[in-house]
Amino acid sequence: MSDKKKLYQERLNRYVTAMDVGKPDRVPIRLNLSEFLAKYAGYTLQEIYYQMDKNIESSNKFIQDFDVDTVPGPPSLWMGGIHDATGAKYLKFAGRELDKDKQFQFLESDYMKAEDYDDFIENPTKWILTTLLPRLHTEFKDPYRAHLSLIKGAAGMVMNQGMLAEAGKRWAEEYGIFPPFSGMSKAPFDTLGDVLRGLHGIMMDMHLCPDKLLAALDVLVDHNIYYGMATAAGDTTLPLFMPLHRGSYPFLNPEQWDKFYWPTLKKVIEGLWKHGKRTLFYAEGDWTPYLEKIAELPDKSIVFHVDMTDMKKAKEILGGRFCLSGNVPNTLLTYGTPEEVSDYCKKLIDEVACDGGFIMDAGGVVQWDAKVENVRAMIETTLEYGVY
Amino acid sequence: MANQIDGLKDALVGLDMNKVLDKVKAGLDAGVDPMDMVKDLQAGMVEIGDRFARGEYFLSELIMSGEIMKQAMALLEPKLAGVDQEYKGNIVIGTVQGDIHDLGKNIVAMLLKGAGYNVIDLGVDVPAEKFIDAVKENQAPLLAMSVLLTGCQDPMRDIIKAVRDAGLDVKVLIGGNYVDEKVKEYCGADYFGTTADDGVKVAKEVFGA
Numbered sequence: 175m176s177d178k179k180k181l182y183q184e185r186l187n188r189y190v191t192a193m194d195v196g197k198p199d200r201v202p203i204r205l206n207l208s209e210f211l212a213k214y215a216g217y218t219l220q221e222i223y224y225q226m227d228k229n230i231e232s233s234n235k236f237i238q239d240f241d242v243d244t245v246p247g248p249p250s251l252w253m254g255g256i257h258d259a260t261g262a263k264y265l266k267f268a269g270r271e272l273d274k275d276k277q278f279q280f281l282e283s284d285y286m287k288a289e290d291y292d293d294f295i296e297n298p299t300k301w302i303l304t305t306l307l308p309r310l311h312t313e314f315k316d317p318y319r320a321h322l323s324l325i326k327g328a329a330g331m332v333m334n335q336g337m338l339a340e341a342g343k344r345w346a347e348e349y350g351i352f353p354p355f356s357g358m359s360k361a362p363f364d365t366l367g368d369v370l371r372g373l374h375g376i377m378m379d380m381h382l383c384p385d386k387l388l389a390a391l392d393v394l395v396d397h398n399i400y401y402g403m404a405t406a407a408g409d410t411t412l413p414l415f416m417p418l419h420r421g422s423y424p425f426l427n428p429e430q431w432d433k434f435y436w437p438t439l440k441k442v443i444e445g446l447w448k449h450g451k452r453t454l455f456y457a458e459g460d461w462t463p464y465l466e467k468i469a470e471l472p473d474k475s476i477v478f479h480v481d482m483t484d485m486k487k488a489k490e491i492l493g494g495r496f497c498l499s500g501n502v503p504n505t506l507l508t509y510g511t512p513e514e515v516s517d518y519c520k521k522l523i524d525e526v527a528c529d530g531g532f533i534m535d536a537g538g539v540v541q542w543d544a545k546v547e548n549v550r551a552m553i554e555t556t557l558e559y560g561v562y
Numbered sequence: 563m564a565n566q567i568d569g570l571k572d573a574l575v576g577l578d579m580n581k582v583l584d585k586v587k588a589g590l591d592a593g594v595d596p597m598d599m600v601k602d603l604q605a606g607m608v609e610i611g612d613r614f615a616r617g618e619y620f621l622s623e624l625i626m627s628g629e630i631m632k633q634a635m636a637l638l639e640p641k642l643a644g645v646d647q648e649y650k651g652n653i654v655i656g657t658v659q660g661d662i663h664d665l666g667k668n669i670v671a672m673l674l675k676g677a678g679y680n681v682i683d684l685g686v687d688v689p690a691e692k693f694i695d696a697v698k699e700n701q702a703p704l705l706a707m708s709v710l711l712t713g714c715q716d717p718m719r720d721i722i723k724a725v726r727d728a729g730l731d732v733k734v735l736i737g738g739n740y741v742d743e744k745v746k747e748y749c750g751a752d753y754f755g756t757t758a759d760d761g762v763k764v765a766k767e768v769f770g771a
């Protein structure tokens with residue numbers, strides 16, 4: 175076995191053991207670095223949004239320099255070119271509407287109207303193709319351009335995915351590193367609330383047309399399970415990435431959470447788990463009031479990620495049955511000193527990681543503001559102090 | 563005369579949209595001073611903000627109350643024409659350049675309006691010049707900025723510096739999920755807030771009302 179292959183196996187074992195709530199040789203390190211990677215490698219945001227090779231290169235530089243167990247693939251998830259091909263109205267990109275080093279922007283709106291519920295529930299895919307896409311894209315003004323734009327967009331997507339698959343192989347072979355997750359999906363309430371109805375829309379629906387909202391959420395359960403398995407290409411070793419948005423405190427009151435947010439999210443997670451697919455429950459913001467409910471999930475079916483949730487309570491309520499991750503504050507990585515970061519990580523190791531089932535990570539996605547020396551302190555502390 | 567609008571505030575606090583709108587219509591029919599109704603509704607919004615601060619109300623209730631308020635004001639505003647609305651003062655608000663998160667900012671703005679301030683909302687991705695122009699134009703004593711992305715905190719510092727360099731006599735309040743004392747100091751703001759009702763608290767202090 176080559177050295178890199180051995181390293182790969184060691185890291186993967188460490189990661190999987192922790193996710194199974196076991197005690198590996200040391201605390202694994204996963205770092206959700208996004209734009210940080212681009213800045214570290216010296217690329218502008220326009221370069222990583224528009225050039226897949228540079229997007230991929232940004233990760234190379236970091237994994238060459240640092241000994242981490244896993245980092246998410248390249249920093250940009252949404253490539254500008256694909257969206258330009260169809261004329262996406264809901265996104266703005268660096269070098270087009272924005273300066274060349276500005277982060278992309280999403281324009282939230284009620285792209286789906288309350289009147290659309292019936293058609294959506296009847297056949298969501300058809301509704302998306304015939305109603306939503308034309309609303310969202312300038313190229314859909316006439317059928318001729320619409321067809322061409324879909325072909326261009328799809329071809330671009332396939333090319334990008336191919337490059338990513340190649341990069342994945344190279345990362346494994348040359349650096350002995352694997353991605354922290356495979357596949358992605360959402361809570362049905364977020365599918366509707368983030369992109370389709372918008373926050374104002376979905377909040378009003380809970381008051382004004384709750385039955386339609388519930389029916390639409392139900393329709394999304396199978397879809398979101400399927401989407402997760404399909405984007406993971408069937409892999410069940412790594413967890414699926416699920417960024418959770420509108421279920422954090424204080425969006426919904428407890429009754430609304432129990433009625434609208436939780437039942438369908440639970441079904442998606444359980445459905446994935448039946449396929450052997452674990453979910454990285456990326457709980458953005460504060461989820462403290464809902465921990466007891468989350469504990470209803472089957473053992474080990476999620477990795478519960480802590481951003482602003484009370485870590486002590488999370489450990490108390492979920493520890494032992496689910497792996498926990500995260501919680502190093504993003505502001506500490508930006509404004510703190512390496513000593514402070516190191517102390518924080520030690521505390522996490524002593525109090526949370528002590529009996530296994532823990533992965534070191536920042537609370538939120540790490541942007542360009544984090545100091546390199548603080549990221550280094552986080553890694554070095556875990557490498558030394560995190561040995562079991 | 564006032565009995566037409568008895569319970570107007572409570573109906574708003576109870577999020578009973580039909581009751582609020584019925585009462586406003588009945589009040590207008592009976593010739594109740596629209597300004598009195600606005601004051602009752604504002605008192606209701608303050609109560610709603612307090613309940614939010616106590617953890618009894620959530621965003622969903624804030625958004626619902628905002629919608630009821632909007633519809634009630636749509637009935638009242640035509641009757642308010644010519645009447646000088648007595649605002650407690652002008653506040654400029656916006657999400658800083660590079661950041662498009664606006665759900666929190668909208669709620670802060672809503673509660674400030676509800677509490678009787680004139681809020682000039684500049685939207686999202688707002689550059690320094692736009693903040694400066696708006697503060698000048700409205701002679702606003704308070705500038706409130708929202709920032710969710712840590713990556714936009716440094717640009718916010720530049721904006722605050724530009725505001726100070728422009729020699730404006732304005733207090734700066736910043737807020738967002740990852741904002742704390744450290745961020746406030748780093749950016750050179752006067753106040754910081756992490757929940758929507760912090761906005762109202764600071765406004766009370768700045769305007770003394």
Ligand code: B12
Pocket residue numbers: 208277278279280282368418419420422457458459460481504537538539540541621660661662663664665666667669670706707708709710711712713735736737738739740754755756757758759760761
């Ligand atoms: C919803 C959301 C989105 C929505 C935004 C929709 C919209 N119209 O705003 C969408 C999906 C579009 C989005 C996009 C992105 N997001 Co986002 N998002 C969130 C999320 C889940 C909730 C934010 C929210 O609206 N909360 C509800 C509101 C009401 O709360 P709030 O904003 O905190 O506001 C309250 C207080 O902070 C305070 N407050 C706020 N402003 C002010 C101002 C004043 C003056 C005062 C007094 C108080 C105050 O009062 C409010 C009410 O109590 C957070 C995580 C979280 N739960 O906080 C991530 C989060 C903010 N997003 C994040 C990221 C990284 C992004 C993206 C870059 C993701 C990506 N790569 O795709 C993009 C950014 C694009 C851009 N250029 O801005 C990160 C930021 C990490 C960091 N290092 O800063 C977070 C923290 C998630 C995470 N844990 O990693 N996001």
